[in-house]
Amino acid sequence: MLMMADFFVKTSAPVSELPQNDRPKMFLFGTPSYTNMGDQAVSLAIRKYFELEFPQYQFIEIMDYDTHAGIKAVKEIINARDIVGYTGGGNLGSLYTDIEEGRREVFKTFTHNLTISFPQSIHFEKNDYGEKELELSQAAYASNPNLVLFARDAQSFRRMQKAFDNHVRFTPDMVLFLEPRILKLKRQGALFVLRHDGEKVLTESFITTLKDVLAKEGPVERTDTVLENPAKITPVTRERLFEEILEKIASQEVIVSDRFHAMVFSVLTQTPCLLFGNSYGKGKHAYYDWLENVKWIQYTDETDLGRITTQIDDLKKAPVHDFELRANFKDLDRLLQAHTAKFN
Amino acid sequence: MLMMADFFVKTSAPVSELPQNDRPKMFLFGTPSYTNMGDQAVSLAIRKYFELEFPQYQFIEIMDYDTHAGIKAVKEIINARDIVGYTGGGNLGSLYTDIEEGRREVFKTFTHNLTISFPQSIHFEKNDYGEKELELSQAAYASNPNLVLFARDAQSFRRMQKAFDNHVRFTPDMVLFLEPRILKLKRQGALFVLRHDGEKVLTESFITTLKDVLAKEGPVERTDTVLENPAKITPVTRERLFEEILEKIASQEVIVSDRFHAMVFSVLTQTPCLLFGNSYGKGKHAYYDWLENVKWIQYTDETDLGRITTQIDDLKKAPVHDFELRANFKDLDRLLQAHTAKFN
Incomplete structure (x- = not known):
């Protein structure tokens, strides 16, 4: 059928x-x-x-x-x-x-x-x-x-x-x-949005270390843009689930991710986001092509924890602004x- | 006329x-x-x-x-x-x-x-x-x-x-x-190819420090892709001058530059090249769009001397290979x- x-x-x-x-x-x-x-x-x-x-x-x-x-x-x-x-x-x-x-x-x-x-x-x-x-x-x-x-x-x-x-x-x-969503929700903590598939390049030990650093400043949670439930999504249910994930993103102080669309959802909701790479640079390239001027978004290949925490601190202070694609x-x-x- | x-x-x-x-x-x-x-x-x-x-x-x-x-x-x-x-x-x-x-x-x-x-x-x-x-x-x-x-x-x-x-x-x-030029000239030293115009962002003190570091390994020279003489170029004289600059590039161990076309000439002659930015990222973007896979070329926004010398050392050891644009x-x-x- x-x-x-x-x-x-x-x-x-x-x-x-x-x-x-x-x-x-x-x-x-x-x-x-x-x-x-x-x-x-x-x-x-x-x-x-x-x-x-x-x-x-x-x-x-x-x-x-x-x-x-x-x-x-x-x-x-x-x-x-x-x-x-x-x-x-x-x-x-x-x-x-x-x-x-x-x-x-x-x-x-x-x-x-x-x-x-x-x-x-x-x-x-x-x-x-x-x-x-x-x-x-x-x-x-x-x-x-x-x-x-x-x-x-x-x-x-x-x-x-x-x-x-x-x-x-x-x-x-x-x-x-899609239009930006200025949801004006109370923001708290850091959300790690991380892939679990063959494109993943971040190591678990690096993630754990970075989570420990950010945990000193507020609550830290980990999730993925791939949902564990429901088991299936239809065109009927997807819009509500999309709004839910935007709200989830928009209630964070910062997103740390290796997911292309976690970056895009952060763009739409004016949420500071530090993006790491995947196996073949799809997020990196899209960032430089279209999003480099969006001040609350940053791509990084950095591995030095000190530099990374500086990048995150800068992102949290970044002004929001209009952008036009x-x-x-x-x-x-x-x-x-x-x-x-x-x-x- | x-x-x-x-x-x-x-x-x-x-x-x-x-x-x-x-x-x-x-x-x-x-x-x-x-x-x-x-x-x-x-x-x-x-x-x-x-x-x-x-x-x-x-x-x-x-x-x-x-x-x-x-x-x-x-x-x-x-x-x-x-x-x-x-x-x-x-x-x-x-x-x-x-x-x-x-x-x-x-x-x-x-x-x-x-x-x-x-x-x-x-x-x-x-x-x-x-x-x-x-x-x-x-x-x-x-x-x-x-x-x-x-x-x-x-x-x-x-x-x-x-x-x-x-x-x-x-x-x-x-x-x-244009076709690559494999000139097989003897390579020696480092050539800094640096702009002197309003697009320049590298500071003279940074350049001096980097030159001093590289001078420990061999001769260091500085030039620009803008020639001081002749005063004018015509379609008759340009091809010879173009071949001359390719030969100049191809006789270096490494090019350090903020000139887009110094990078391109390095691509054509298989010469290791570290490219720094200009005021609005024209070299950076072209690098990521077309040249990221050319192993002897690297763009950098780095300011740490230790990291930069590592990048240069890596470029000097990079293998040459065909590329196709x-x-x-x-x-x-x-x-x-x-x-x-x-x-x-």
């Missing part, structure tokens, strides 16, 4: 058939059911973008576990004016093969439709496995002349141009399209405007 | 009239007569790019001091299929107003022709003067719907999209289009291919 978010939201019940009507459609594949709140926020932001900027499109999400059934169902009703998308995030490459396989299937199926790979970071490992995965993706992407890949950082832009002959465009992560989504706007104009 | 490099090179004499023939033309404005070898190398690289990739175009350079006369002369012979360009570099903005004025004049004159602003860094100062300059540039650029701005780093891409409504594309600096000029290729196809 397909879960189509658009209908689900409006009817409060899952439906098993795609809508057939006169509206042009945006089919977003890969909507995450898993509990990574970064990826959840990306899919939410893509929906918000369309609702605000291209409301004429009926926005239909196909959940990650429904990719195969969704492809079959969409093939039956799709028109030339309809758009196919695959959700954004930091999972294009060889580290999350199940997701990459779904992306390939979608791209090589809808070769006659404008196909948008929403802003991603890319990382194919430099070993036999990574190279084989890259070849599979190259073959799939090359079969779609209407595919446009969006990179969310300059490193990914460079890598995508090298790996693929498709058009590559450069915008921020979709979550940075809307103009940097222009290439996405223009792609969709040009497509829409063709069918009017 | 106009100096047109193409004719000058071929005839060994300046000519006072632009050529009229059946070939489509590429008019490159802003070719530097001043002795900044970085800017000289940029104009040389643009010429090499056209000679290699689009040889059907007659490539005509108009020197910086000839902008007004050149505009007048070009207006009389230009056709729809001809292309107008303004040279690349790190001078778009309010720091070099004479250059920016020429750029505005060119952009607002040839509004019916494909107009290419070759890869630049952008910096308008955040003060009354900078904001007035920005408004003048915005008005001029906005009058040309066929203008495409190329940014050579992600910070500039972000800033250009915010400042201008023109299309903005993202490629490396044009000098990185050709794919990252694709957006320039495609723009020119699309334009060329329209007139075939």
Whole structure:
């Protein structure tokens, strides 16, 4: 049974058939059911973008576990004016093969439709496995002349141009399209938001030492942007969970993280955040490309505890201010405007 | 009298009239007569790019001091299929107003022709003067719907999209289009390549201290990519001077610099190079965007002498290897291919 978010939201019940009507459609594949709140926020932001900027499109999400059934169902009703998308995030490459396989299937199926790979970071490992995965993706992407890949950082832009002959465009992560949330909650303590996956590079001993230092100044807690419960998230439940995590972030004096979206949530809520690296620099590059001027955010490769505590103290004192990234989504706007104009 | 490099090179004499023939033309404005070898190398690289990739175009350079006369002369012979360009570099903005004025004049004159602003860094100062300059540039650029701005780093891409409504594309600096030069010269000592302009942020006391440290290991010399003589450079003399500076760089054990193009020349010649910042991060951003994986190059914001000497020692031991940025000029290729196809 397909879960189509658009209908689900409006009817409060899952439906098993795609809508057939006169509206042009945006089919977003890969909507995450898993509990990574970064990826959840990306899919939410893509929906918000369309609702605000291209409301004429009926926005239909196909959940990650429904990719195969969704492809079959969409093939039956799709028109030339309809758009196919695959959700954004930091999972294009060889580290999350199940997701990459779904992306390939979608791209090589809808070769006659404008196909948008929403802003991603890319990382194919430099070993036999990574190279084989890259070849599979190259073959799939090359079969779609209407595919446009969006990179969310300059490193990914460079890598995508090298790996693929498709058009590559450069915008921020979709979550940075969302409006800032000035929640004015009481702030207390430090929250460590840390990954537990193969991208982790911080050692546990370093984390423990840094926690001990910060514990002298106030309460210290540890969490992750990947939730332990609920077990699954749907387009119905994700917005509330997204608001909850923003509130959690916004009630801290400082965030210490190696999670790209912990940084982004801190940007949105004006929460001081010190970001450390992951295995291939996706947070680092996005920081330098888009967020270097946001005074309450800092990326660091530092390992010296004295320097790190100075950085954290400085962040806590940093002034808040407006920032403006809307103009940097222009290439996405223009792609969709040009497509829409063709069918009017 | 106009100096047109193409004719000058071929005839060994300046000519006072632009050529009229059946070939489509590429008019490159802003070719530097001043002795900044970085800017000289940029104009040389643009010429090499056209000679290699689009040889059907007659490539005509108009020197910086000839902008007004050149505009007048070009207006009389230009056709729809001809292309107008303004040279690349790190001078778009309010720091070099004479250059920016020429750029505005060119952009607002040839509004019916494909107009290419070759890869630049952008910096308008955040003060009354900078904001007035920005408004003048915005008005001029906005009058040309066929203008495409190329940014050579992600910070500039972000800033250009915010400042201008023109299309903005993202490629490396044009000098990185040139082939590496493996000169195999005997290497000795350290060369400090340091700016003397308003973009300088390194202090003289810091430089002296670092020179003293490196002087213990071998000869230390100081220079700049801006030559003291000759007083002027022409398209005839620049290639030899370019080869000379590459040889100078390639005969050092290490380059210490705050010059973007000292880094680029070090990339091309496999010379270890530690790059420090300028006033607005143009070298830093280009490093992270394009050169982070080049093992003999390192950008640093470090001020601790011990850490800096460790970085230099590591660079001297770094392995050389191939690197590949050709794919990252694709957006320039495609723009020119699309334009060329329209007139075939």
